[in-house]
Amino acid sequence: MRLILVRHALPNRALGGVAAAREAGGEPGAGPALTELGHRQAARVAEALAAEPLAALYTSPLLRARQTGEPLARAREMALLTVPGLAEYDAGEGHYIPVHEMPQADPAAWQRMLDGQLPEYVDVAAFQTRVERALTDIADAHQGTETVVCFAHAGTINVYLAALLGLDRPLTFPLDYTGITRVSVSRGGRRSVRTVNELAHVADLLDPAGVRTGDN
Structure with a gap:
């Protein structure tokens, strides 16, 4: 079977807490909603995967991931199934700083990211185990x-x-x-990485400055 893993589209910035989540168009505990540019990016995913023969659609419970999957779910008339194990390490905190803002907003976190490390408070082994279990369960449910x-x-x-x-x-x-x-996941469970971070479908929509300068 084949897993297509899609990172969510661009969300609003939210600094945590119920009020901040709602101000960012999101939900308490689920983080911020997508920006206008993010919704355009999400629509491109539906276009990029239009010809794929899909058996199911899964999403993290966080709002930014769910909204990214909605255009594809509507286009294919398929349910978007929520899997808690796909949530990000900061699930439940309700905060989000877009990557292009991190060098100024949180230099220390930005440097850790450049070094390839998660925040110090994250139990990396537990997080990795949770994610692997979720994706293994999904793969086991879809054979051939x-x-x-x-x-x-x-x-x-x-x-x-x-x-x-x-x-x-x-x-x-x-x-x-x-x-x-x-x-790709073989019948025997062997997992092979085929591609990482395909961008052709959204290459012209990756500059968040486009929204600020009025680019439509």
């Missing part, structure tokens, strides 16, 4: 030549790839918004 899509997060996808490739750093790959990663 079935293809499924999982809408998730940069940390989630990175720790899964690190496990598959035997990498020491949990954040090895700089995954872009709506970047597509493909993994």
Whole structure:
């Protein structure tokens, strides 16, 4: 079977807490909603995967991932199934700082990311185990030549790839918004990384400054 892993589209910034989540168009505990640019990016995912024979669609419970999957779910008239194990390491905190803002907003966190490390408070082994279990369960539910899509997060996808490739750093790959990663799983359970961070479908929509300058 084949796993198509999609990082969520660009969300609003939220600094945590119920009020901040609602101000960012989101839900308490689920983080912020997508920006206008993020919704355009999400629509491109539906276009990019239009010809794929899909058996199921899965999503992290966080709002930014769910909203990224909604255009594809509508286009294919398929249910978007929520899997708690696909959530990002910061699930439940309700905060989010877009990557392009991190060098100024949180230099220390930005440097750790550049070094390929998750925040110090994260139990990396537990997080990786949770993600692997979720994706293994999904793979076990779809045998043969079935293809499924999982809408998730940069940390989630990175720790899964690190496990598959035997990498020491949990954040090895700089995954872009709506970047597509493909993994094949054999009948015997052998997992092979086919592509990482495909961007052709959204390359012209990856500059968040486009919204601020009035680019439509």
